[in-house]
Amino acid sequence: MVSKEEMLQLCNQWSKNTLMETLDIEYIxxxxxxxxxxxPVNSRVHQPMGLLHGGATVALAESVGSAASLMFINPEKQEVRGIEISANHVRSKREGVVYCTAKILHKGASIHLWEIKIVDEQDRLISLCKLTNMILSRRQ
Structure with a gap:
């Protein structure tokens, strides 16, 4: 199993030249x-009304939940695919930072189920998401 520091470094490195880099997501x-x-919540992730876009929120949730499944697989032999995500947006956000935490609910051999909470700087819930990942054998 990789250390916390190695996991964070790996996730941040894999984010280069991806949607995660575009959204300025940093694993912490x-x-x-x-x-x-x-x-960060700024105009780059706003919808037209100047609020955090639900799609950006879901992209954050899926990015973190999918990366989290890497902790439980052998990336040389297996791959992660998000197959279902749901989101409830309960509070709006105009600026600042949101924090996203994915916690494992079910860790099977082929399915991982994650609860993902997105909160603001005061730990107020912005969105609650659920992500199902399928674990596949890596194709040669």
Missing amino acids: DAGEDFLKAQM
Whole structure:
């Protein structure tokens, strides 16, 4: 198993030249059953009314939940695919930072189920998401 520091370095490195880099997502903490990232809220992730776009929120959630599944697989032999995500947006956000934490609910051999909470700087819930990942054998 990789260390916390190695996991964060790996996730941040894999984000180069991807949607995660475009959204300025940074992985900041990891543990046995969770992965945490942050994303700035500014005009780059706003919808036309000047609020955090729900699609950006879901992209953050899926990015963190999918990366979190890497903690439980052998990336040389397996791959992660998000197959279902749902989101409830309960609070709006105009500026600042949101924090996203994915916690494992079910860790099977072929399916991982994640609960993903997105909160603001005061730990107020912005969105609650659920992500299902399928674990596949890596194709040669």
